[in-house]
Amino acid sequence: MLVAIWADDLGLSMRAMVLSEPGPIQSGPLRLLEVPVPIPAGGELLIRVRCCAVCRTDLHVIEGELPRRKTPIIPGHQIVGTVERLGPGCTRWGVGQRVGVAWLRHTCRQCQFCATARENLCESSRYTGYHEDGGYAEYTIAPEDYVYEISDAFDDVAAAPLLCAGIIGYRALARSNLPRGGSLALYGFGSSAHIVLQIAQHRGCEVFVVTRGAGHRELARRMGADWAGESAAELPKKADSAIIFAPAGELVPAALAGLKKGGTLALAGIHMSPIPPLDYEMHIFHERDLRSVASNTRDDGRALLAEAAQIPIGPHTTTYPLADANRALQDLKADRINGTGVLVIAGLNVGQK
Ligand SMILES: [Zn+2]
Ligand SMILES: [Zn+2]
Numbered sequence: 001m002l003v004a005i006w007a008d009d010l011g012l013s014m015r016a017m018v019l020s021e022p023g024p025i026q027s028g029p030l031r032l033l034e035v036p037v038p039i040p041a042g043g044e045l046l047i048r049v050r051c052c053a054v055c056r057t058d059l060h061v062i063e064g065e066l067p068r069r070k071t072p073i074i075p076g077h078q079i080v081g082t083v084e085r086l087g088p089g090c091t092r093w094g095v096g097q098r099v100g101v102a103w104l105r106h107t108c109r110q111c112q113f114c115a116t117a118r119e120n121l122c123e124s125s126r127y128t129g130y131h132e133d134g135g136y137a138e139y140t141i142a143p144e145d146y147v148y149e150i151s152d153a154f155d156d157v158a159a160a161p162l163l164c165a166g167i168i169g170y171r172a173l174a175r176s177n178l179p180r181g182g183s184l185a186l187y188g189f190g191s192s193a194h195i196v197l198q199i200a201q202h203r204g205c206e207v208f209v210v211t212r213g214a215g216h217r218e219l220a221r222r223m224g225a226d227w228a229g230e231s232a233a234e235l236p237k238k239a240d241s242a243i244i245f246a247p248a249g250e251l252v253p254a255a256l257a258g259l260k261k262g263g264t265l266a267l268a269g270i271h272m273s274p275i276p277p278l279d280y281e282m283h284i285f286h287e288r289d290l291r292s293v294a295s296n297t298r299d300d301g302r303a304l305l306a307e308a309a310q311i312p313i314g315p316h317t318t319t320y321p322l323a324d325a326n327r328a329l330q331d332l333k334a335d336r337i338n339g340t341g342v343l344v345i346a347g348l349n350v351g352q353k
Helices: 056-062 156-163 165-175 193-204 214-220 249-257 280-284 298-310 324-332
Strands: 011-020 030-034 044-053 078-084 098-101 104-106 139-143 146-148 185-189 206-210 227-229 239-245 260-265 289-292 317-321 339-342
Touching: 011 324, 030 249, 030 324, 044 098, 044 146, 044 156, 056 324, 078 139, 078 156, 098 156, 104 139, 139 239, 146 298, 156 165, 156 185, 156 193, 156 298, 156 317, 165 193, 165 260, 165 298, 193 206, 193 214, 193 298, 206 214, 214 227, 239 249, 249 260, 249 280, 249 339, 317 324, 324 339
Parallel strands: 185 206, 185 239, 206 227, 239 260, 260 289, 317 339
Antiparallel strands: 011 030, 044 078, 044 139, 044 339, 078 098, 098 146
């Protein structure tokens, strides 16, 4: 019988980008450190990380815009890797299997929200790279019940952005009530928006993209957006649905004004600057709805991964070595990444696309 000798036996260490003290990303608050390889407890997997995409929420954690939950912390919650070791009692996955780890990593399964298929609102939810260490490292731990299967339709780097940008975009799209064949306005054209664009097009919808970056507008047009422009006032027509991805509350009134009667605006951010006063007649009346999006359920994650594999979705990515995580996040903050930044950590599976 083959017996795996592991960290607790040998005290192995790994490289990780660690946040000891939140601070502006320009100051390079993540430091490359050698830390012990974590040991999976009951129901947890030890995962060898192949790559981890960066997300605006990582920036909010690193710059201290979200309340601190664990210090020091290894950020990162769009993780693609392989199962290295099973903790006691694990039954769902096998060693060597490729899996994905996302933001949601624990729910109580008992509260009124968990009991009604809304575990994204669970009072006791916990998140990867926030409450527990995430994927800016060579290894990470995840509860086996909260890990996703990754289809062979995607190589590692292409799969990583689906795990937050994709899942949150998917939930935001559901929250925006986009009718089949309808029209959708997207505000901001980062990681989530460019995945949502592909899904909406596949569903036969018209897509308008509003973004200040000329490069983002060009990418949107290249990807087949029906229109891309700089402000909501220029939209070619009113939309059935809209999603604001940019963390900018000042976009809300114009986005509501750009909706048809009965239209819905979904706010996809976890953090947003103040929303200016709304005018009832201009922004809300005629049954226009304004809805927020909070994380996702595991069902959202599985549905997105299945639909993405079917289309198949091809996220645009820019790769960085693990040690350059600060630079990747600086580029994200300055809007210099077209698509999604992905930290590459271990040997990649690129042969299956
Ligand atoms: Zn709950
Ligand atoms: Zn995220």
